[in-house]
Amino acid sequence: MKSALSGIKVLDLSRVLAGPYCTMILGDLGAEVVKVEAPGGSDETRKWGPPFQEGISAYYLCTNRNKKSITINLKSEQGKKQIMDLVRDFDVVIHNFKAGTMERLGLGYDALKDINPRLVYCGITGFGETGPYKDLPGYDFIIQAMSGLMSITGDETSGPQKVGIAITDVLTGLYACIGIQAALLERNQSGTGQKVDLALYDTAVSSLVNIAGNYLMSGKIPKRLGNNHANIVPYQTFRTADGEMVVAVGNDRQFQRLCDLLQLSEIALDDCFSTNPARVENREELRNILQAAFLKHPAFYWKRKLDKALIPCGPIQNLKVLSNDPQLAAREMFFSMHHPKAGEIKLVGSPLKLSRTPVSYRYHPPEAGEHQQEFLEGEE
Numbered sequence: 480m481k482s483a484l485s486g487i488k489v490l491d492l493s494r495v496l497a498g499p500y501c502t503m504i505l506g507d508l509g510a511e512v513v514k515v516e517a518p519g520g521s522d523e524t525r526k527w528g529p530p531f532q533e534g535i536s537a538y539y540l541c542t543n544r545n546k547k548s549i550t551i552n553l554k555s556e557q558g559k560k561q562i563m564d565l566v567r568d569f570d571v572v573i574h575n576f577k578a579g580t581m582e583r584l585g586l587g588y589d590a591l592k593d594i595n596p597r598l599v600y601c602g603i604t605g606f607g608e609t610g611p612y613k614d615l616p617g618y619d620f621i622i623q624a625m626s627g628l629m630s631i632t633g634d635e636t637s638g639p640q641k642v643g644i645a646i647t648d649v650l651t652g653l654y655a656c657i658g659i660q661a662a663l664l665e666r667n668q669s670g671t672g673q674k675v676d677l678a679l680y681d682t683a684v685s686s687l688v689n690i691a692g693n694y695l696m697s698g699k700i701p702k703r704l705g706n707n708h709a710n711i712v713p714y715q716t717f718r719t720a721d722g723e724m725v726v727a728v729g730n731d732r733q734f735q736r737l738c739d740l741l742q743l744s745e746i747a748l749d750d751c752f753s754t755n756p757a758r759v760e761n762r763e764e765l766r767n768i769l770q771a772a773f774l775k776h777p778a779f780y781w782k783r784k785l786d787k788a789l790i791p792c793g794p795i796q797n798l799k800v801l802s803n804d805p806q807l808a809a810r811e812m813f814f815s816m817h818h819p820k821a822g823e824i825k826l827v828g829s830p831l832k833l834s835r836t837p838v839s840y841r842y843h844p845p846e847a848g849e850h851q852q853e854f855l856e857g858e859e
Contacts, residue, residue, distance in 0.1 A: 482509020500652030506545030520847030607678035626683030634705030
């Protein structure tokens with residue numbers, strides 16, 4: 480069965496998370512992805528852990544399936560020539576070196592587009608290739624701090640908190656996919672490739688969406704609201720008789736049904752709570768009223784009641800529960816594949832469900848240089 484990106488060849492010079500996450504998605508969609516590392520393997524995630532399975536890092540495995548691997552010394556003249564030779568036959572080059580590094584190596588966009596004018600060239604950096612911060616190193620944690628994301632994560636007592644994963648890396652990987660595929664589509668019309676310049680900092684700021692919009696409109700610096708929503712109430716966690724759960728009321732009709740279910744019908748008619756703007760203004764008073772009601776029964780009881788009333792809600796699940804979730808099983812969101820060194824490895828599947836050209840899992844996350852002879856003739 481043909482894949483969506485069959486025939487597209489990607490030379491992946493990136494490492495760690497943002498770039499490899501992007502190229503894994505492209506690989507899942509059918510692109511041929513060749514991962515390039517320094518001799519011996521230079522993707523730091525190969526050594527990040529534990530956990531390891533037969534010496535293979537879980538972190539590395541999670542973003543490197545559907546790729547082949549070669550090793551090249553980019554600092555050598557031979558290595559530069561090898562990249563230039565490969566570029567002639569590739570559609571995409573992606574890297575996440577610091578701004579200016581590829582140019583100093585003689586492998587910047589201007590040099591490579593002379594070899595292959597159809598090349599789509601994507602550079603991922605911490606702060607972008609222009610501006611006063613362009614030479615600074617950028618790691619996800621730093622970007623979360625500087626972008627304002629940490630300032631709105633956590634609650635008033637916790638202090639600023641980072642998101643539990645490297646979210647700006649993941650989002651930048653997704654934007655890289657969008658930019659690369661857009662450039663490939665445009666190339667079908669113009670016949671010419673282009674450069675995609677992506678910054679983790681820009682991506683993190685773009686992710687602030689309504690919170691940034693609130694500030695730009697009001698001039699008020701947003702506070703940390705913990706598990707509460709800045710613009711919708713009630714949209715938060717509630718303690719029940721045996722633990723916490725999430726209730727997400729998105730409109731006044733749902734709020735009316737919630738009040739009826741909690742035997743608080745009169746609350747929905749109160750001018751202080753009948754509309755969402757009023758509920759936002761009086762969130763503390765409303766939270767106390769609703770919280771008292773939720774404490775009367777366990778979470779499972781409320782889950783059944785709320786589901787029946789079509790009120791969005793959900794339990795707070797850990798990974799052990801997730802891995803056995805029948806919905807995720809039906810969606811094939813966990814799968815296993817064979818790795819020649821680690822044996823059977825368990826991975827998270829792709830959320831992309833294409834009806835005619837589904838994603839496929841063709842290659843295990845490769846060992847460094849595993850496909851050297853296939854792409855570099857005469858190399859060991």
